[in-house]
Amino acid sequence: MHIIISGAGLAGSLMAIYLAKRGWKVDIYESRVDMRKTTISAGRSINLALSSRGIKTLHEVGLENEILKGSVKMPGRMVHDKAGNTVFAPYGRDNSEYINSISRGDLNKILMTAAEQYENVNIYFRHEVLNVDFDNKSMVLKDAESGAVYTVKADLIIGADGANSAIRRSMEKQMPGYISNIAWLDHGYKELSIPPADGGGFRIATDVLHIWPRASFMLIALPNFDGSFTCTLFYANEGAESFASMDTFEKFKTFMQNEFPNALPHMLDIEEEYHNNPVGKLGTLKCYPWRIGASAVLVGDAAHALVPFYGQGMNASFEDCRILNECIDKYGSDWDKILSEYEALRKVNGDAIGDLAVENFYEMRDKVADPVFQLKRKLEHLIENNYPDYRSKYALVTFSPEVSYSYAKSQGNKQDEYLMKVCATVNSVEELNVDEVYRVLKSL
Numbered sequence: 001m002h003i004i005i006s007g008a009g010l011a012g013s014l015m016a017i018y019l020a021k022r023g024w025k026v027d028i029y030e031s032r033v034d035m036r037k038t039t040i041s042a043g044r045s046i047n048l049a050l051s052s053r054g055i056k057t058l059h060e061v062g063l064e065n066e067i068l069k070g071s072v073k074m075p076g077r078m079v080h081d082k083a084g085n086t087v088f089a090p091y092g093r094d095n096s097e098y099i100n101s102i103s104r105g106d107l108n109k110i111l112m113t114a115a116e117q118y119e120n121v122n123i124y125f126r127h128e129v130l131n132v133d134f135d136n137k138s139m140v141l142k143d144a145e146s147g148a149v150y151t152v153k154a155d156l157i158i159g160a161d162g163a164n165s166a167i168r169r170s171m172e173k174q175m176p177g178y179i180s181n182i183a184w185l186d187h188g189y190k191e192l193s194i195p196p197a198d199g200g201g202f203r204i205a206t207d208v209l210h211i212w213p214r215a216s217f218m219l220i221a222l223p224n225f226d227g228s229f230t231c232t233l234f235y236a237n238e239g240a241e242s243f244a245s246m247d248t249f250e251k252f253k254t255f256m257q258n259e260f261p262n263a264l265p266h267m268l269d270i271e272e273e274y275h276n277n278p279v280g281k282l283g284t285l286k287c288y289p290w291r292i293g294a295s296a297v298l299v300g301d302a303a304h305a306l307v308p309f310y311g312q313g314m315n316a317s318f319e320d321c322r323i324l325n326e327c328i329d330k331y332g333s334d335w336d337k338i339l340s341e342y343e344a345l346r347k348v349n350g351d352a353i354g355d356l357a358v359e360n361f362y363e364m365r366d367k368v369a370d371p372v373f374q375l376k377r378k379l380e381h382l383i384e385n386n387y388p389d390y391r392s393k394y395a396l397v398t399f400s401p402e403v404s405y406s407y408a409k410s411q412g413n414k415q416d417e418y419l420m421k422v423c424a425t426v427n428s429v430e431e432l433n434v435d436e437v438y439r440v441l442k443s444l
């Protein structure tokens with residue numbers, strides 16, 4: 001087999017490792033420069049939350065330990081109110097369940113280097129895929145260095161070129177009735193930072209994901225291995241209170257001072273970041289089909305870009321690669337069957353995690369500060385600890401790679417609805433019969 005991949009991002013590099021292990025020839029074409037040789041931004045969000053689904057895949061390709069070495073564990077979220085009071089909410093049963101903050105750039109570099117260790121893998125940087133001829137299984141490329149435009153041909157094309165995928169755009173153009181829809185959120189994001197403390201270490205509590213929820217907007221901060229935090233402000237794009245209305249640094253600083261008074265003093269580079277860091281767009285992509293016969297297939301954001309509120313885009317992309325690999329194990333060289341089963345298994349789950357991520361935006365922004373919601377989390381935490389077979393929606397998505405995203409969505413939403421109803425009727429968990437609540441949850 002000779003396989004060509006568009007994009008040496010997270011999914012493309014990982015997929016190349018799976019394929020290279022089979023001894024197949026893999027050529028990856030990446031439009032950007034080699035980030036291991038030049039200092040460039042690794043793209044959106046400096047750090048990412050890696051959890052069980054991603055780790056399961058990295059374990060399979062033998063990279064789990066190397067990647068987790070540079071991570072910071074986050075066993076829960078720390079919620080900050082305006083007065084500076086904080087509440088810690090664990091993500092799982094206890095501190096043994098956590099998500100991992102990792103550097104996007106370091107992760108991508110490790111994956112590219114691991115792929116290139118196979119002599120049957122080549123990565124061609126500064127090569128942009130322009131379009132695809134699916135009948136001939138060929139791609140037209142532009143080499144940015146020489147300016148040359150040329151065509152490559154293979155047995156299979158994999159589109160791992162992110163939310164704005166050239167492979168998907170070719171599918172849209174060439175396939176009558178192709179469905180491709182991006183639902184944009186009316187909120188965007190701006191990245192800010194908190195540098196390490198003087199002399200090293202962290203300026204605010206480490207080992208947590210910090211959230212400052214403010215009903216219609218929020219700030220979050222994830223720790224980095226070097227002691228810094230990457231902060232992300234999610235705010236409306238347009239309107240009276242929006243990124244657009246904060247058109248001077250003075251307005252922005254006053255807003256940050258009013259809303260996040262315990263975070264702002266630590267943001268030492270905020271003026272530069274206000275001017276230099278663009279406002280990013282957030283959208284959910286749903287498209288169909290994900291493949292053209294036995295010629296081409298999409299993986300990762302190219303098939304299902306998500307909003308980042310469940311921290312699952314990369315985890316889902318890695319899971320795509322693992323499942324595609326399992327389909328190859330099952331069907332050998334029958335590419336029609338391989339791609340058809342992969343698409344059937346993943347499309348429904350791509351849609352489910354896309355919906356869950358949007359739902360979690362509203363949960364993080366509006367609900368985490370709500371007393372009924374906090375009571376619900378407390379009750380659920382108690383149940384999770386008393387009954388090992390019960391898992392919250394968050395745990396089903398984040399810590400349970402053995403269940404699908406679509407199961408996590410349907411089961412988790414039923415559980416949440418019931419628990420919120422129960423918690424709205426009481427002032428404390430002690431007023432409830434926990435055994436009875438568990439019994440009803442099981443019946444769901």
Ligand SMILES: Cc1cc2nc3c(=O)[nH]c(=O)nc-3n(C[C@H](O)[C@H](O)[C@H](O)COP(=O)(O)OP(=O)(O)OC[C@H]3O[C@@H](n4cnc5c(N)ncnc54)[C@H](O)[C@@H]3O)c2cc1C
Pocket residue numbers: 006007008009010011012029030031032043044045047048049050127128129130160161162163164165166189232299300301302306308310311312313314315316317
């Ligand atoms: C603010 C933010 C925070 C996030 N946080 C998390 C998180 O905490 N946890 C998580 O799991 N996910 C998170 N995500 C999602 C995650 O970033 C993506 O799901 C992940 O990067 C998808 O990987 P990918 O390889 O499919 O796409 P990408 O990482 O976008 O890689 C695509 C690659 O293709 C290349 N390319 C594009 N077009 C072409 C072309 N025409 N020719 C050749 N090459 C091309 C690009 O240069 C790039 O290298 C976040 C996303 C955002 C925006």
